[in-house]
Each structure stands twice: as C-alpha cells, then as structure tokens.
Amino acid sequence: MKEGEEKFGQIYFAVLGVVALAFGVAELIASAGEGFTWGILDSSGASDPMFLPWKAIILLAAGLFYLSSVNNFAEVHQLAKAVMASIMIWIVAGMAIWARIASSIPGEETWFNNLEGFLASYAPPYCPEMFLLLFSLVIVYYILKEE
Template sequence: MRLGDVYFALLGAVTLACGFADLMVTLSGEYCSWWIVEVPGDMFRGGWGGLIVLFAGLFYLSGARNLSEIHQLSKVMMGSVLIWLIAGCDIFARITESIPGGDEGWFNSMEGFLGGCAPPYFPAMLLLPFSLVVIYYIHKVE
C-alpha cells in the first residue's frame, strides 16, 4: 500500500496546484493556455470549479496515508469523486456545445465537432485519468 500513498500524495499536490492555478487565472482575468492545458478563467468554471479542484487536492492530501484504512481511503475516494464531477461537467458541456451547428445548419460537421472536443483541456479533465486509480483500491477493500 506504500505505493498508493505516494501516488495519491503526488496527485494531491498536483491537484492542489491546479486548483490554485484556476483561481489565480480567474482573479487575474487573463487568458492562459499552454500545450494541451487551458486554465478556465470565468467565474463559474475557473472560480467555483477551481475552488472544488482545490478541495479535491486537500482530500487527496489528507487521505494519502495508510490507504488500507477505510477512513483514509474514503477521503481519497472523495477527492476522486470531486474530480470526476468537475471533469464530467466540463466534458458534458463541451459535447453539448459542439453538437449543434450554430449558423451553419442544424448539426455541426464532424470536423467541427471533433474540433470542439480537441485539446486544450481544462486541468480537471487532464486529472481525470489519474484519479481513476482509486477504483483499484476500492476493489481491493471490498
């Protein structure tokens, strides 16, 4: 279980940093995008969402010690749930925004749709695959 502790401690630190970045960018009001990452800067996804990512980081950090203990694991799980929630909302928003065609017609073209779903992604979406690791530990306990 040692490995898990280290993994989630690291993930927690990264998540915390992402939350901070979201909040900072939102406060500064500047557009910020680098490689495949785009930090959201609006009050809703950046401010509110950033705060939740921050909470997720804190959950990870406080849970990443002695994962085989169920109370600890549940905190890590809660951290992952928050990430799933934010990322899920972001992905759902992307998809629903990319399907209608706007002024072009009823539906978007395939390229338009894929373009809408292509990177850059918000930090929470990038954290999503890494947060899934918790499922392995949940299975192990049950």
C-alpha cells in the same frame, strides 16, 4: 490491501494531491485575471468565467482530501477521503466533458454539426481537471479491492 499496494497508493495519491492543489491555485489565479493557456493545458475559463473560482475551490479541496488520505492509506476512512476527492474531480471533469458534448452537437449554420466541427470540439487544449480525471481513475482499482 497488500503492503506494496498501500505504499504505491500513498506515494501516488500524495503526488496527485499536490498536482490537484497546484491546479487549484493556478485556476484561482486564473479566475482573478485573464487566465492562461500553456501547451495543451487551458486554464482560461473562456467558456464560463463564472465557474472558474468554484472549480478552483473544488480542486483545492480535492487536493487536500488526497493529501490527508495518505497517512495510513489502507484504513477504510482514509481511503474514503481519496475516493471522495476522486468523485469531486469526476464531477468537475465530467461537467467539462459534458459542456464539450453539449456544444459539439448543434452546428454553426446548420441544425447539426458536421463531422469536422464535431471532432474539433474535442481537440486540445484541455482544462486541468480533465488531466486529473485521467490520473484519478487509479482509485477505481482500490475501490474494487476494498469491496
């Protein structure tokens, strides 16, 4: 890993770590109360209230993993923490996407959903982990670089 890449990774994942922590805290608060929707960000856990606190814990842990990876980022054990944090976000976000897929296929009145309803299932607002997913993909570059 080049020095510039290391520097970038440090700053990038420090920021992402803080954001993940913030989202985790937000979801934890949301899970205690009614939850909230803010623009295209949805933290209401409307579909599965039972999952919300667990999601919050995982995001918090991922945030901490990112932050603890920043120091000496190029070292393989440190990098591994950032990779693990990303994998945890992929699991949570992957399941959020899977939940949308699962509910988009069957229709309300018909066997299969019509195109309109199908697409509507994927409309915003999105839950926090989906945003994190997008930004966590940067880690793939570092994984490929390492191997």
